Amino acid sequence: MSLRHALLGVIKDTPLTGYDLVRHFQGTVGYLWSAPQSQIYPELRRMEAEGLVEAKVAPRGRRAQKRIYSVTEAGMAELRRWATDFVPLPAQRDPIMLKAAFFDLAPIESVREQLRAHIAQFQWRMEQWQAREDAIRERRAELVEVWLSRQPIEEHDNIIKFKIHALEGLIARARAEICWARNGLAVCDEIDARRASGSVASDDQAASAS
Amino acid sequence: MSLRHALLGVIKDTPLTGYDLVRHFQGTVGYLWSAPQSQIYPELRRMEAEGLVEAKVAPRGRRAQKRIYSVTEAGMAELRRWATDFVPLPAQRDPIMLKAAFFDLAPIESVREQLRAHIAQFQWRMEQWQAREDAIRERRAELVEVWLSRQPIEEHDNIIKFKIHALEGLIARARAEICWARNGLAVCDEIDARRASGSVASDDQAASAS
DNA sequence: GTAGTCATGTAAGAGGTTACATGATTAG
DNA sequence: CTAATCATGTAACCTCTTACATGACTAC
Numbered sequence: 172m173s174l175r176h177a178l179l180g181v182i183k184d185t186p187l188t189g190y191d192l193v194r195h196f197q198g199t200v201g202y203l204w205s206a207p208q209s210q211i212y213p214e215l216r217r218m219e220a221e222g223l224v225e226a227k228v229a230p231r232g233r234r235a236q237k238r239i240y241s242v243t244e245a246g247m248a249e250l251r252r253w254a255t256d257f258v259p260l261p262a263q264r265d266p267i268m269l270k271a272a273f274f275d276l277a278p279i280e281s282v283r284e285q286l287r288a289h290i291a292q293f294q295w296r297m298e299q300w301q302a303r304e305d306a307i308r309e310r311r312a313e314l315v316e317v318w319l320s321r322q323p324i325e326e327h328d329n330i331i332k333f334k335i336h337a338l339e340g341l342i343a344r345a346r347a348e349i350c351w352a353r354n355g356l357a358v359c360d361e362i363d364a365r366r367a368s369g370s371v372a373s374d375d376q377a378a379s380a381s
Numbered sequence: 382m383s384l385r386h387a388l389l390g391v392i393k394d395t396p397l398t399g400y401d402l403v404r405h406f407q408g409t410v411g412y413l414w415s416a417p418q419s420q421i422y423p424e425l426r427r428m429e430a431e432g433l434v435e436a437k438v439a440p441r442g443r444r445a446q447k448r449i450y451s452v453t454e455a456g457m458a459e460l461r462r463w464a465t466d467f468v469p470l471p472a473q474r475d476p477i478m479l480k481a482a483f484f485d486l487a488p489i490e491s492v493r494e495q496l497r498a499h500i501a502q503f504q505w506r507m508e509q510w511q512a513r514e515d516a517i518r519e520r521r522a523e524l525v526e527v528w529l530s531r532q533p534i535e536e537h538d539n540i541i542k543f544k545i546h547a548l549e550g551l552i553a554r555a556r557a558e559i560c561w562a563r564n565g566l567a568v569c570d571e572i573d574a575r576r577a578s579g580s581v582a583s584d585d586q587a588a589s590a591s
Numbered sequence: 592g593t594a595g596t597c598a599t600g601t602a603a604g605a606g607g608t609t610a611c612a613t614g615a616t617t618a619g
Numbered sequence: 620c621t622a623a624t625c626a627t628g629t630a631a632c633c634t635c636t637t638a639c640a641t642g643a644c645t646a647c
Contacts, residue, residue, distance in 0.1 A: 172633085172634085173474075173476045173479055173480075174634080174635090176479065176480075176483075177479055180479075180482070180483055188597090188598070188599090189598075189599065189600090190596095190597060190598050190599075191597095191598095193598095200479070200482075201473070202473065203473065203475065203478050203479040203482055204473065204474055204475070204479045205472045205473045205474060206635085207635080207636070207637085208599090208600090209600080209601080209602095209635090209636080209637080209638085210634080210635065210636085212598095212599060212600055212601095213600080213601090216600095231597075231598075231643075231644075232597095232643065232644050232645085233643085233644085234642095234643070234644095235597085235598075235642080235643045235644070236598090237597080237598060237599085238598090238599085250483070250486060251486050251487065253480070254480060254483045254484060254486040254487035254491075255486075255487040255488060255491045257494070257495055257498060258476055258477070258480070260477070260499075260502050261475075261476060262415045262607090262608095263411070263412065263413065263414065263415050263506075264383075264414050264415060264607095265413065265414070265471075266383045266468055266471060267468070267470070268413050268547050268550055268551060269383055269386065269387055269390075269410070269413040269414045270383075270386075270463070270464060270468070271543065271546060271547035271550060272390070272410075272413055272543070272544055272547040272548075273386075273390055273460070273464045273543075274464060274543040274546075274547075275536075275539065275540040275543045275544075276460060276461050276464040276465075277461065277464035277465040278465060281464075281465045284467070285467055288467060289470075292470050296473075325575075325576075325579050326485075328575070329485065329572045329575065329576075330485040332568050332571065332572065333481065333482070333483075333484040333485045333568065334482055334485075336481060336484075336561075336564060336565055336568050337478050337481035337482035337484075338482075339561070339564070340478055340481060340558075340561040341478055343557045343560065343561055344554065344557055344558075346557075347553045347554055347556075347557040348550075348554075350553065351546075351549070351550040351553055354546060354549070355546055358542050358543065358546050361542065362539045362542065365535075365538070365539065366539075369535050382605080382606085384606080384607090398625085398626070398627090399626075399627065399628090400624095400625060400626050400627075401625095401626095403626095416607085417607080417608065417609080418627090418628090419607090419608080419609080419610085419628080419629080419630095420606080420607065420608085422626095422627060422628055422629095423628080423629090426628095441615075441616075441625075441626075442615065442616050442617085442625095443615085443616090444614095444615065444616095445614080445615045445616070445625085445626075446626090447625080447626060447627085448626090448627085472635085472636095474635095
C-alpha cells in the first residue's frame, strides 16, 4: 500500500487535482513509484472516504468542476507513521534476473540484444534521476522547495540530504545494472570465442550446430 | 507471467510433484522468483490444461495418489520463446526508495533502525546467493547438474557461465544496497552532528526539539 | 468547427497475498 | 496413537494493467 503514501507525499506540498497528480507522477515521485491514471482517481476517492485527504470543489469554466485534493492532519499523521514504521523487503521477483539464469536456452544474439536493451533502459533512467538530483541540489525542484518553505531553515540541508540519498540509491542501482549487463556481453563474447575454437578443433561440431 | 517460466525452468530438469516444487522454490529458483504454495498448484493445473506440462499420476502408499509434473515439448518451446523474446522493464516501484525520499518525516533513530534492517536483510540474501554460486561453480548444484547431463559436454562451461552471471547480478545489487544503506547511516550522523552544533549556538532549539 | 488538452471516471482481468481446509502417510 | 510430513487444494482480497468511455473547455 505505497501508492497512497506516494500520493500523500506529493499533495502534502501542493494541493492538486487528480489530473495534475497524474502528470506529476511522470517527473517527480514517478521516479520512485509509477502509477497509471486509472489507479490514481479511485485511490484519491478512497483516501477521501478515509479522511486522509479532502477535496475542495472548484469551478472550471462555466459548467464544469474540478476537485482539488489536499492532505488532512490525519493524512500527515499516516504519512509520518508510514515513514517511521518498518516494512519488510518485497518478495524476490525479478523477471530479468530469472531470465538471465536461463539465457543458455536462447540464441546468443538474442541474449546480446536483450543485454544491450537493458543497458539502454537504465542509462535513460539514470539520466532522469541525475537530472532530478541536480535540480534538488541546485534548489530548482519546485515540490521540494515548497516543502522546505514550511520547514525551519536550519533543517533545509538535512531534508535535502535525504532526498539526494534516495536518488543516489537509484543511481547506484542503475550503475550496477549497466555494469552487470556489460559483463553479460563479455560472457557472450567468451562463449562465441570458445565455440569458434571448438569447431576448428573438431569439424563435425560445426555441422551439428547448424 | 514469469511464474510459469520459473516452474518450467525447474521441472525441465527434474519432474516433480507440486509439493516438491513448492519446496524447491525455497532454495533454487526461489532466489530469483518466489511464489507461495497457493499460487503454484493452480498454475500447474493451468499449464497442464494448456499442454505445457503433463502429470503422471503415481500411487502414494495404499489409497493416496500424487501428480508428478514434467515439461512437454510445447513447454520447452514456450520456455525457449520466453528466454529469447524481449520483455520490457517492470515499472518503477520500490517501497524502500520511496520511503527513503521521505525519511525527513521520521524520527532519525527510526531511520537508522530501518537502514540497519536493510543492511541485515541484504547481507542475509547475499550469503544465500553466494552459497548458491559456489555450489554451481563447484558442480554441487543438483538441478544444474541434471540439466548439464543432457547437454553436450563442450557447452557445460557456457551454461554455467550464464547461471553464475545471473547470481553475480543479484550479488552486485545486494552490495549496492548495503553500500547505499551505510551511506544513509552516515547521513544520519551528519544530521545529528549538525543539529547538536546548532542547538549549542541557539539554545531554544533543544527545547523545541524535545 | 475542430483539434488538443483538461478532467474524471469504469470495467475486466491478471497476478499475488493471506488464510483456511482436508486428508493420507510415515516415524516414533 | 500421535505428531510430523506429504500432498493438494479453495476463497477472499488487494494491487496493478489495459482498455474503454465521456464530456467540458480553450485556442485556432
